[in-house]
Amino acid sequence: MTATLQSCRQGGVFLLAMALIAIVAPAVASAQDDEAPNYSRKGADTCFQCHDDQTVLGVFRTKHAVPSDPNSPFGHGQLQCEACHGPGGDHSGRVRRGKERPPMVRFGSDSGTPVAEQNAYCTNCHLTSIGFAWHGSAHDINTVACADCHDSHVERDPVLSTATQADVCFDCHQQQRTQSMKPYAHPIRQGKMDCSGCHNTHGETTDGLLARATLNDTCYDCHAENRGPYLWEHAPVAEDCGNCHDPHGSNYPGMLSLRAPTLCQSCHSQSGHPSLPQDERGLPSATPSQYLLGQSCLNCHDQVHGSNHPSGSKLMR
Numbered sequence: 001m002t003a004t005l006q007s008c009r010q011g012g013v014f015l016l017a018m019a020l021i022a023i024v025a026p027a028v029a030s031a032q033d034d035e036a037p038n039y040s041r042k043g044a045d046t047c048f049q050c051h052d053d054q055t056v057l058g059v060f061r062t063k064h065a066v067p068s069d070p071n072s073p074f075g076h077g078q079l080q081c082e083a084c085h086g087p088g089g090d091h092s093g094r095v096r097r098g099k100e101r102p103p104m105v106r107f108g109s110d111s112g113t114p115v116a117e118q119n120a121y122c123t124n125c126h127l128t129s130i131g132f133a134w135h136g137s138a139h140d141i142n143t144v145a146c147a148d149c150h151d152s153h154v155e156r157d158p159v160l161s162t163a164t165q166a167d168v169c170f171d172c173h174q175q176q177r178t179q180s181m182k183p184y185a186h187p188i189r190q191g192k193m194d195c196s197g198c199h200n201t202h203g204e205t206t207d208g209l210l211a212r213a214t215l216n217d218t219c220y221d222c223h224a225e226n227r228g229p230y231l232w233e234h235a236p237v238a239e240d241c242g243n244c245h246d247p248h249g250s251n252y253p254g255m256l257s258l259r260a261p262t263l264c265q266s267c268h269s270q271s272g273h274p275s276l277p278q279d280e281r282g283l284p285s286a287t288p289s290q291y292l293l294g295q296s297c298l299n300c301h302d303q304v305h306g307s308n309h310p311s312g313s314k315l316m317r
């Protein structure tokens with residue numbers, strides 16, 4: 001901490017030098033250019049005169065306060081607090097009675113600072129690290145601010161840790177919160193998996209911000225055993241795992257979107273090969289079987305993802 005503050009002061013001195021030059025020069029320039037950004041004289045040291053609570057100082061425990069990193073806001077020659085909060089010269093000055101203190105850039109989509117403006121301060125440094133797909137992505141066009149997900153004044157940004165990420169997302173995605181609480185779900189509420197396992201939050205060229213080119217490719221990342229290829233494919237599996245599974249959670253074992261046989265019968269005709277539970281009229285007279293009564297299709301067709309058995313065409317072995 002001491003080390004950081006010290007180097008930060010060195011930065012302050014550097015800024016002071018800059019500011020002195022600025023003070024001499026703009027006296028002439030300001031007349032024609034009112035728009036020239038007015039930075040504070042001593043960088044963070046200026047801000048500390050009025051803002052030194054623990055929340056504010058937390059920024060020095062983050063990766064943003066690395067004086068040895070020339071790209072860090074607190075790197076040599078950088079603008080420190082003002083790299084994010086914008087020029088603070090006017091804000092730091094004395095305020096006349098009855099006047100408002102000129103505001104700084106504030107963060108979060110409900111903060112009053114337009115989202116495009118605040119995000120621009122972040123993308124100034126992060127355009128490449130977040131990827132160019134950000135622009136036009138679901139979050140970008142719905143004016144979600146970087147700071148809606150990222151917390152810049154705490155040592156461990158919750159959205160970057162598996163155990164805490166989902167809670168950040170749940171603030172806005174209530175439906176997924178509800179689903180994650182269902183009895184059969186990916187181990188997200190146990191903190192063992194996060195949304196980033198399947199989603200690339202900053203934007204992807206895929207639908208639904210998925211992490212891989214297709215939905216199935218996304219699942220294969222962790223469920224390689226379901227990739228196949230199979231001798232006998234089950235068409236809906238190769239097409240889209242979402243035909244039968246709800247990856248955010250469901251009330252049915254195996255995270256199925258419906259219970260078998262209803263699930264199977266949403267595609268497979270009941271006539272021809274019926275197995276209406278509890279209804280013997282559904283049994284084909286030629287092949288009566290007690291297993292069809294109230295039993296799931298899976299009792300016989302248990303290779304539902306596909307079969308490699310030479311005689312597995314009916315997905316039974």
Ligand code: HEC
Pocket residue numbers: 040043044046047048049050051081082085087088089091092093100101104105106
């Ligand atoms: C002379 C005192 C003073 C200095 C110096 C100062 N501020 Fe402020 N700042 C305030 C006050 C007072 C507020 C409360 C908002 C208001 O009343 O307008 C504020 C509000 C803010 C806010 C908005 C958050 C809030 O609580 O409303 C931010 C962000 C901020 N200041 C950042 C900075 C930064 C960065 C610097 C250094 C460049 C700085 N301030 C320098 C007095 C100061």
Ligand code: HEC
Pocket residue numbers: 063064069071072073078083084107121122123124125126146147150152157160
């Ligand atoms: C002056 C340049 C600069 C600005 C402005 C800036 N950052 Fe950074 N940011 C960095 C650097 C440098 C790192 C460290 C990169 C690394 O370690 O790989 C970083 C790291 C991060 C990280 C990763 C932190 C971690 O713990 O791994 C996040 C998230 C982040 N920035 C978000 C933001 C957001 C949100 C904003 C706007 C509020 C912002 N940054 C503004 C330069 C900047």
Ligand code: HEC
Pocket residue numbers: 119122123126129130134139144145146147148149150159160165196201202
């Ligand atoms: C909807 C939530 C969300 C928004 C909005 C968002 N991020 Fe992120 N950001 C994340 C998540 C989640 C990660 C972790 C990525 C991962 O685990 O793959 C991340 C990671 C990062 C990192 C670290 C990248 C790395 O590889 O270390 C940076 C830097 C960053 N974000 C900057 C930004 C900036 C700048 C913006 C605004 C333009 C922004 N983020 C908007 C959720 C978000």
Ligand code: HEC
Pocket residue numbers: 044047048051056059064073080081082083084085106107108147150151152153154
């Ligand atoms: C990397 C960008 C970044 C840097 C550098 C930074 N801040 Fe912030 N600041 C933020 C963000 C984002 C928030 C919104 C709250 C959060 O995400 O933690 C914020 C919030 C604040 C707030 C107000 C909290 C509120 O109630 O609205 C103050 C005051 C503040 N910062 C002052 C400072 C001061 C002083 C410095 C320099 C010592 C500084 N910040 C450096 C990004 C930054």
Ligand code: HEC
Pocket residue numbers: 109138139142144145148149159165168169170171172173195196199201207208209
């Ligand atoms: C501040 C609110 C907010 C936060 C926080 C947030 N989102 Fe979103 N998200 C939205 C909005 C708004 C949309 C677009 C409308 C919609 O689809 O609901 C969206 C859309 C999405 C989509 C669908 C994209 C599409 O193309 O249909 C995914 C996936 C998503 N968010 C994931 C996440 C993840 C993962 C996190 C946490 C890392 C997160 N979001 C955090 C507001 C938010």
Ligand code: HEC
Pocket residue numbers: 166169170173176177180186188194195196197198199207208210215242247248
């Ligand atoms: C196991 C993979 C997986 C995980 C983990 C996951 N999602 Fe999804 N998510 C998906 C798939 C698949 C879709 C559907 C995409 C499509 O059909 O375009 C989706 C779609 C979405 C959508 C768009 C709306 C919708 O229902 O189609 C949102 C929002 C979303 N996810 C948010 C989240 C959030 C928030 C988390 C973390 C709590 C999360 N997801 C975790 C796989 C996952």
Ligand code: HEC
Pocket residue numbers: 184185186187193197198215218219220221222223241242245247253254255
């Ligand atoms: C980041 C890794 C990861 C990704 C990506 C992933 N899963 Fe999973 N999946 C898991 C883990 C971990 C479990 C829990 C395994 C356990 O509990 O033993 C799981 C379990 C499951 C289960 C079994 C649930 C049960 O009750 O037995 C299904 C079904 C499933 N995943 C479907 C999917 C689908 C569909 C996708 C793609 C949309 C997907 N998964 C993507 C990690 C992942």
Ligand code: HEC
Pocket residue numbers: 216219220223226227234236237238240241242243244245253254256260298304305
């Ligand atoms: C035609 C419907 C259907 C499709 C499509 C489907 N599954 Fe399944 N899946 C099932 C059924 C049925 C179960 C067994 C559930 C149970 O155990 O009760 C299952 C179980 C699972 C399990 C739990 C472990 C296991 O193998 O029993 C995983 C993991 C899984 N599926 C992943 C996937 C993946 C990945 C995809 C896409 C490649 C996919 N499923 C597509 C119907 C389907």
Ligand code: HEC
Pocket residue numbers: 234235236243244260263264265266267268297298301304313314315
């Ligand atoms: C999303 C629609 C869909 C769902 C749900 C579905 N199937 Fe299928 N199934 C198909 C299609 C399409 C085929 C290929 C039919 C063909 O080639 O004539 C198929 C083929 C089969 C075959 C092989 C048929 C043959 O003639 O070789 C069996 C057995 C089968 N499914 C059983 C099941 C079972 C059991 C379930 C429930 C766990 C199920 N299916 C769920 C669409 C579905």
Ligand code: HEC
Pocket residue numbers: 261264265268272273274275289291292295296297298299300301314
């Ligand atoms: C008692 C075991 C058993 C149960 C339970 C069962 N099947 Fe079958 N299924 C078979 C057999 C055996 C065949 C092969 C018939 C043949 O080769 O002529 C078959 C064939 C099929 C076929 C291929 C088309 C056809 O009619 O030959 C489909 C599709 C199918 N079953 C779907 C289902 C569905 C959906 C369920 C649940 C509603 C189900 N099965 C329940 C034994 C069963």
